[in-house]
Amino acid sequence: MSEAFKGLAEAYASLQGARSAWFVRARHVPETIAKLGLIGPSDRLVVRANDFTDAYLHHFGNGVLTFAMDQTPEAFLDATRSSAHPAAGGPKEGHASYADGAGARYDRLFWLVNSIGCRGLRVPDIRVLAEAAREAGAILIVDNTVASAWGCQPLSLGAHIVLEALDRVAGGALHAKAVAIAVARSVSGKGRKRRTDELAHRAYCLLAQRLGGEFSQLVFNVDDADLAIISEGLQTLGERMQRHTDHARVIAEYLAAHPLVPQTCYPGLKSHPDHDVAARTLMHGFGPAVDFELAERMCAGTFIKRCAASHRDHPAGGRATRLSPLCGDESHYIRLFAGLDDPIDIVDSLEQAMRLYCNPPHA
Template sequence: MDKVHLGTLAVHGAWAEEPANAPALLPLYQSAAWAFRDLDEVDAVYEGRLPGAVYVRSGTPNHQALEALLAALHGGEAALATASGMAAFTALFLAHLRPGARVVASRDLYGTTLGLLGDLVRFGVEVVVLDATQLPQVEAALTPGSLLLVETVSNPRMRVADLPALAALARARGALLVVDNTFATPYHARPLDLGADLVVESLTKFLSGHHQVLLGGVVGPRALLEPLRGVAVRAGLVPNPWECWLGAEGAKTLEVRLARASATALHLARFLAGHPKVRAVHYPGLPTHPDHAVASRVLRRGYGAMLAFELAADRQGINRFLRALRRIRLVLSLGGTETTLSHPATSSHRFLSPAEQEALGLHEGFLRLSVGIEDPEDLEGELQGALEAL
């Protein structure tokens, strides 16, 4: 046997046989590049005749596993994992919009989504923002080939989109219905079953559920997904294998987390609605919510783990309220196992103009609550104490 020098051994000496028995968990394939036996194998992997990977940006087994999970949870034909929810929208817009295209968007969207739509105007895309709960407005705005964008449960006012009705309007007008399902997750709604063409999820939030990853995804028919995949690979909009591995692991507890959190959110919504210092509560599970009837048709297994409430307080009063909390922290995200608060006017929607914020009903006293898996009585007690500090 030829003598191998130390420098070569340091590079090639770490080697192990592939085990005959399978690991209990999907392994983490933390490799940016992949080796091939010959050129024929390169062709076979590229063309899908052999399972394999080419380069991390083109996908690894961890990407494939996460995408299979997303497709299964939504009952979709295919899925694309992206580096974030906004990366998912970027890939979607780049793949399906051209100069002169029209996007009809709900005004009740995540603030950064609205900001991204504003960026598209510079490239000749027409963006029409309207109240998507007003179906005649939507019908009048849709044109053949346009893209209708709504959230199942909106951020932060918790408006619920009538997805079957919107899907019917989109089909009649030859438009695509794209649904951001982040607040609902497939636990509470599967928009593809209700007529949507594509579904976007921010896996950073409830799907992963542990504030550990930055991930997004799109689910839908393969014919609509493949153009997005090409854009995502070319533009580098894909996640890394570690994030995909964490996202798939976190999603394993989706049902148990959401069952607990949704029930607790209803409990807290009822408590807050009855408190004299709370001016309004936005939660679709309350009969007083304007979309309660729609939510009862669109959502299943409860009404979600997100709610918002309004206090008649200025910035100083809200700061007193926040400082009185112990376990419920001010966190500018959502969907974790911990219950957190956010202040949309200074976070998710801070880049909207004062007039745009006012049109959405956002003000200093508007707070959004992401409910976790803690004991509901403990959460109620903590909110009660903070309200007393006002």
């Protein structure tokens, strides 16, 4: 273990209010969970991530994976009840990669939600969901990639594990993609007020068994060059994320008023269904992303090609605003991540693309 890792892990854990933190070479959150083997064959994973369905289906079998229909506690409980337990009638032996001893029966329940995510950039009430998870005996995992550690602190709201793809933290400069993992403290208070969160302790044991103890890491290590980039990125994260977030709001307000945009989804708009929840869950604004729908005759792929500022080939999390089709090139839905570039230039580029689509040049 390098000193670079230890210092960075301590800094990231402090930012998240976590017991410990690790960094894993992986493209995104579902790949990270699969890579670590957190979900065994007799466990259940209930996920709400309808903008990332294919990735979860790719990494997890139908036997352990169930999709919740909404981000509410009721939807997660319904999905939990409706899924047949993989261990029912099966062998008692457990999965060797887990923290418990050999021969234990595994029937763990995991709930996973995004702090900002799904189509329409929904924001769950993490505090309420965490209370429901605790009553259900579920370890609550939050994908915090869109909001970042600067924009949301799920552990302080009751989550047990938080994961974050680090493209934006690193400003799009990583040589290999990486995901940060942080786990909640399991003990709080002193003396008679001392309390132990058993689910948080189990979450730590699962991660420590796979990765190493507090502020140590044995496998899936990110190299020192990328650790240095992440460390530098953390020092400027607040300043950069504030600009990302402020620019997203400007672009969202423009799109919300445009006659050729039937729907604009941004948690900072009062029209967003989770606006009030986002105001008490997110910090420093409402995130760097905007989802919007094009008029029916417009296709996302073609629109993006005609938009000079789409920057589809630029690195994720970098300085440039990026547009990508949310449901494929033939759909009408686009997700925009605001960059550090001038939002007025982006608005102008979007306007020109709208006009070009409506009035194409004659051959």
